[in-house]
Amino acid sequence: AQSVTQLDSHVSVSEGTPVLLRCNYSSSYSPSLFWYVQHPNKGLQLLLKYTSAATLVKGINGFEAEFKKSETSFHLTKPSAHMSDAAEYFCVVRGVGGSYIPTFGRGTSLIVHP
């Protein structure tokens, strides 16, 4: 069994300040973890992925995430928010060696104030 918990439904930051979107997961198998971003009325775009290589993963647009097995977390960060980062973010777990069906978190809406 696998599950994903995004700890915040909304995160509000000012432009130029750091972003932290939190994600905890559970998986019976070695997981692959992903963050996707969805802008209004658009599909999902892959930001970054963890697949058992380096625990610190760098993605597009300055985002990065750190896989912490001991904490079962995969939080998404960015040093400085931009107005264009305002969107919905989804944390996704996909088991490797077990269930390949991805499980999505409920999503975190990132609001960026000027």
Add this chain to the structure above:
Amino acid sequence: DAGVTQSPTHLIKTRGQHVTLRCSPISGHKSVSWYQQVLGQGPQFIFQYYEKEERGRGNFPDRFSARQFPNYSSELNVNALLLGDSALYLCASSLEDSGNTIYFGEGSWLTVV
């Protein structure tokens, strides 16, 4: 290279009607999956197909069906539409039936009136 393409992008149907949504995966990808995203929620898994065989099915009624063709494209069919079927339907593709990255299309917006 083209990404995952879906058609139509928007459509309006009446309750009780049938709808067919189409998806072309990224070239070389053999696995296609379908998701329903209701407004304000995360995507919910409907089906996964790999090499034309159903590999997974989510908690959706039998009104929902899908298939994958020899060229790996796919169709999602929904019969006897209900108002609650109004949603964004996302198709995604991946290389194989494993933990590989899944890539999403822009989706098909279905409105049932």
